[in-house]
Amino acid sequence: MTNLISIENLSMTYGSPARPILSGIDMSIAEGEFVCVLGQTGCGKSTLLRLVLGSEQPTRGQVLVDGERHLRPDWTRGYVPQKYALFPDRTVLDNITFGPEVREFNLFTRMMPRFFRRRRELRMHAMDYLMRIGLREADATKYPDQLSGGMQQRVAIAQALMTQPRILLMDEAFSALDPGTRRDMQKLIRQLWRDTRTTVLFVTHNTQEALSMATRVVVLAKEDPAHGSRVMLDMALNQPCREDEMPRLIAKVEGVCGSSRDPESALFSGEELPDKILL
Amino acid sequence: MTSAFSLIHSKPGRTFDTALSWLLFAAGVGIYLYVAQARHAENPEERVTPTVTQMVNGFTDAALKPAEDDEATLPENASVFRRFPASMLWKDTKATSRRFFYSMLLLIPAVLLGLHMGLFPYVRVFFLRFILFFDKIVALSLLPILFIAFGIDELSKVMLIVIGVTPTIILDTFNLARGIPPEQVTKAFTLGAGDFDVAYRVVLKQLMPNVLNSIRLNLKAVMLFLFAGEMIASTDGLAYRIALLRRHMGMEIIIPYVLWVALLLFLVDLSMRVINRKLHPWFREA
Numbered sequence: 199m200t201n202l203i204s205i206e207n208l209s210m211t212y213g214s215p216a217r218p219i220l221s222g223i224d225m226s227i228a229e230g231e232f233v234c235v236l237g238q239t240g241c242g243k244s245t246l247l248r249l250v251l252g253s254e255q256p257t258r259g260q261v262l263v264d265g266e267r268h269l270r271p272d273w274t275r276g277y278v279p280q281k282y283a284l285f286p287d288r289t290v291l292d293n294i295t296f297g298p299e300v301r302e303f304n305l306f307t308r309m310m311p312r313f314f315r316r317r318r319e320l321r322m323h324a325m326d327y328l329m330r331i332g333l334r335e336a337d338a339t340k341y342p343d344q345l346s347g348g349m350q351q352r353v354a355i356a357q358a359l360m361t362q363p364r365i366l367l368m369d370e371a372f373s374a375l376d377p378g379t380r381r382d383m384q385k386l387i388r389q390l391w392r393d394t395r396t397t398v399l400f401v402t403h404n405t406q407e408a409l410s411m412a413t414r415v416v417v418l419a420k421e422d423p424a425h426g427s428r429v430m431l432d433m434a435l436n437q438p439c440r441e442d443e444m445p446r447l448i449a450k451v452e453g454v455c456g457s458s459r460d461p462e463s464a465l466f467s468g469e470e471l472p473d474k475i476l477l
Numbered sequence: 478m479t480s481a482f483s484l485i486h487s488k489p490g491r492t493f494d495t496a497l498s499w500l501l502f503a504a505g506v507g508i509y510l511y512v513a514q515a516r517h518a519e520n521p522e523e524r525v526t527p528t529v530t531q532m533v534n535g536f537t538d539a540a541l542k543p544a545e546d547d548e549a550t551l552p553e554n555a556s557v558f559r560r561f562p563a564s565m566l567w568k569d570t571k572a573t574s575r576r577f578f579y580s581m582l583l584l585i586p587a588v589l590l591g592l593h594m595g596l597f598p599y600v601r602v603f604f605l606r607f608i609l610f611f612d613k614i615v616a617l618s619l620l621p622i623l624f625i626a627f628g629i630d631e632l633s634k635v636m637l638i639v640i641g642v643t644p645t646i647i648l649d650t651f652n653l654a655r656g657i658p659p660e661q662v663t664k665a666f667t668l669g670a671g672d673f674d675v676a677y678r679v680v681l682k683q684l685m686p687n688v689l690n691s692i693r694l695n696l697k698a699v700m701l702f703l704f705a706g707e708m709i710a711s712t713d714g715l716a717y718r719i720a721l722l723r724r725h726m727g728m729e730i731i732i733p734y735v736l737w738v739a740l741l742l743f744l745v746d747l748s749m750r751v752i753n754r755k756l757h758p759w760f761r762e763a
Contacts, residue, residue: 253663271667275667283658286683287682296668298669305673341759363667
């Protein structure tokens, strides 16, 4: 398989005085892989994703996508953030068709009859997507704030996939969802990945989630506070991951990161964090 | 022991709600009528607080009698529909509305500037400091300069409104644009949008309801500056008439004129609210 994403000696610092976030990250992601990046809160997982996205530039090193540096986000890399980020002024269907519409028509060509013909086609295509992601026809005309979190995230995934990106970048995409919805979404994204073979880079701090979806898990962690995070574990997985294998793999991943009692920053191996810690 | 009654959680019933919301209007009218009657009982020539009849007569004259310069043009028995367009009230309303309309048009570039400042760092750097300074200038203090620079015609009055209101609208739009979640902008790029697609098809569309609300809140400021200009240097307009009648103690026309201006402004505000709701059905007011 050819390398689609090459991350070469990547370092990133923030602020002044410089606070190191990532130090000397080297990794390659082949076309069609499903890679989960794991790590504690603040280890730089999302920073790594933003660097691949092109919305930030590294302090040192480079990210090559298909052999090229990208200095800004573009349609070759789809993006699904934690907070859905749907356009609140557009209906579900308009959100899904936004990508192809904006790519094919500018402010002026939108006035032409060709636009309306193409729009009808796109809407029919979007309806197919809507059904595939488990929404109903009646949801098509709803606005995002009329949908539950899970439904919004389904729409966000359909929106990103509608442009047929080569890479799908997902930043803690399911962390705001309840455990049941989260499981459904994990199944959905696996199914979509199997169907489309889009390369997926999925950032999460939930070990079980990563192990149940990815074909490869990359763990980022800091060896000491003075330096940024490095790749501490890069492990290929056979999917689906066997149930009896799970505890061993979780122990392996968490052994690399070290344990933490802080529920905000710890890697989380279970399905959900407790609502309250009773003392 | 805690009280079972909480002011924050109590909610007036529908009838009580309506009655309570009209109470201050009723009290205002009641107090005025009482004071007017008392003063007229004391002095039948009293002019500061005209009676309702005097005000109705004054307003009818203003609305149906021709303006000074049109006096000869209408026949005696002309209908109301012919007399109103030739009246003093219509002439003044038309002049003020024209200036108001120009000022509203000039708010469009202000909104666009605020949008670009909020999205494009170079535009922000170039304009922000200047606009922040400009916003602190008391527009009315510039009035003499404006009259010298632009003369006493329409331009100086419109410029007064522009200087008085546009910095607020620019800064409001700027802050609203900055408030758009960055993930949304990033996502728009990943869907294939360019800079101007993001500005006009993503951000501006989302801002519009709040921008319209911001303009609604500034309607009074627009009218304030417009009235200041008209009162000082004008030959027509609602404020010109009020200033003119003040010299003659024409309170029987001034008070209805003030209420007429309030009514017009209320109608503009109401129509903007309705348009906002119709154009942006997705928008939920905070």
